[in-house]
Amino acid sequence: MFEPNLQPEAILSPQAPTIENGGSPRYVLCFFHDVLSRLHQNGLLRPVGYVASEIGRNPIYELQQPGERVLVVHPGVGAPLAVGFLEELIAAGGQKFIVCGGCGVIDRDIAAGHLVILTSAVRDEGTSYHYLPHSREAFPAPAAVAALQSVVEGRGLDYRLGKAWTTDAIYRETIQRREQRLADGCCVVEMEASALFAAAAFRQVTLGQIVYGGDLVVPDGWDKRAWHERADDRELLFWLAVEAVLAIP
Numbered sequence: 001m002f003e004p005n006l007q008p009e010a011i012l013s014p015q016a017p018t019i020e021n022g023g024s025p026r027y028v029l030c031f032f033h034d035v036l037s038r039l040h041q042n043g044l045l046r047p048v049g050y051v052a053s054e055i056g057r058n059p060i061y062e063l064q065q066p067g068e069r070v071l072v073v074h075p076g077v078g079a080p081l082a083v084g085f086l087e088e089l090i091a092a093g094g095q096k097f098i099v100c101g102g103c104g105v106i107d108r109d110i111a112a113g114h115l116v117i118l119t120s121a122v123r124d125e126g127t128s129y130h131y132l133p134h135s136r137e138a139f140p141a142p143a144a145v146a147a148l149q150s151v152v153e154g155r156g157l158d159y160r161l162g163k164a165w166t167t168d169a170i171y172r173e174t175i176q177r178r179e180q181r182l183a184d185g186c187c188v189v190e191m192e193a194s195a196l197f198a199a200a201a202f203r204q205v206t207l208g209q210i211v212y213g214g215d216l217v218v219p220d221g222w223d224k225r226a227w228h229e230r231a232d233d234r235e236l237l238f239w240l241a242v243e244a245v246l247a248i249p
């Protein structure tokens, strides 16, 4: 990493997207485009705005359920894009965020579909260093972790607390690097958590993340474990995230 980049004010500030009836403090950032499309088709998600990048628009959906308003967005893959969108949603009034996604599994004990509530993430990406001083790990908000735990436990679901290895380079998950991250205490690998944690801490908003065990990343080879096809796990995670974001005080 280069020198720290910690001056509070930047030259370019995030602009709030236009959202029908204004923004909301509560957001679910859901990485599962298939779940979002299905819920949209079923009328459970209604588009009320969008965030945009050069790869197109990501709708901001309003969840169609009674009670406090929850907005739902696909945050884009990879730390820079996900943090850019997070910044814009914070600019639009977002204060409480639950992220749900998938991950690779580096600890063989985690079965496909197993739930992991993240309690920290190793910063093997570049984005977080523009938000927090250099350190090995970034942390979610304790209130978000507690909300996730109470929702998952309330449903009687099996889960574990765990540390993620956040990487920028999905095709550079080497045997050596995996060993290092296991020694760091990581059990899963994904591409956004430490950056989202760092940006949320910098902006003083509450953010936590739940993932489910996907493909197996082990020295004897990669096992896809059909991780993108686990429709039930993916939709379950979405609804857990909705409940949890509403449970954050």
Ligand SMILES: O=P(O)(O)O[C@H]1O[C@H](CO)[C@@H](O)[C@H]1O
Residues within 6 Å of the ligand: 031, 032, 076, 077, 078, 100, 101, 102, 103, 104, 170, 189, 190, 191, 192
């Ligand atoms: O299912 P999601 O959360 O996207 O998880 C993982 O999958 C993507 C890589 O294919 C990255 O976004 C990584 O974090």
Ligand SMILES: O=c1cc[nH]c(=O)[nH]1
Residues within 6 Å of the ligand: 102, 103, 104, 105, 167, 170, 173, 189, 190, 191, 214, 215, 217
């Ligand atoms: O970052 C990721 C996500 C899924 N699977 C991986 O191996 N790495």
